[in-house]
């Protein structure tokens with residue numbers, strides 16, 4: 001169980017399980033001799049990818065960022081990806097029922113990020129999985145999902161979002177909005193044109209600063225509030241934190257590099273906690289740059 005306090009907010013990670021992804025597609029142009037030092041591939045060249053959702057308790061609201069792969073995959077897609085469908089049972093094991101979720105936020109609308117938005121009821125009708133929740137997703141993603149390119153059309157499953165938009169349950173975001181105090185979204189172009197990171201800011205002292213006060217090379221200024229970012233597929237795992245290690249799936253790989261630089265320009269000096277959507281082992285970490293300029297993920301404890 002991964003849980004920590006971010007100022008006055010409580011953050012925890014819940015998994016929908018793991019699924020196989022082709023290692024080549026996961027690491028794009030990075031040669032296997034390099035990525036295989038970080039991640040093990042099986043005999044078919046598949047690596048295990050996680051499906052991490054972030055739960056935020058603000059005291060007023062219970063917010064779920066991302067809803068995994070869900071349980072509505074076609075038989076053809078199940079052949080490729082399986083369908084672990086563990087999110088609801090993992091939430092339930094922590095005492096969280098679907099009715100407890102007030103807000104659901106999707107970073108983008110690929111099937112492995114919004115799958116549990118909806119379920120089929122006993123009559124086969126698509127209904128919201130979280131019956132009380134207000135849903136949020138990027139508007140540009142939804143527009144694109146209605147007419148995706150041939151390349152990633154398979155990644156969009158209308159039942160995950162269209163019924164929510166039609167019924168007025170899903171609010172579409174331009175990027176930059178604050179959804180509740182302390183939780184806002186920002187567009188990071190690269191993986192798709194309109195994917196949004198979810199930025200979570202607690203109030204109170206940033207514990208990561210005080211922990212490191214006095215260390216050479218670390219600013220003792222702790223004026224930045226404790227902040228976490230669900231950076232989604234811009235940096236899906238700790239193995240993707242180098243600016244040039246993008247995924248083969250990215251539609252705009254050069255923009256992925258620019259967006260990572262833009263992210264680091266704030267996340268490094270302000271010591272943000274980065275949440276990794278697809279890392280099966282390390283769901284969050286503090287990213288630092290070592291003396292040689294290399295990005296290093298320091299696990300949060």
Ligand SMILES: [Zn+2]
Pocket residue numbers: 108110113191233
């Ligand atoms: Zn994606």
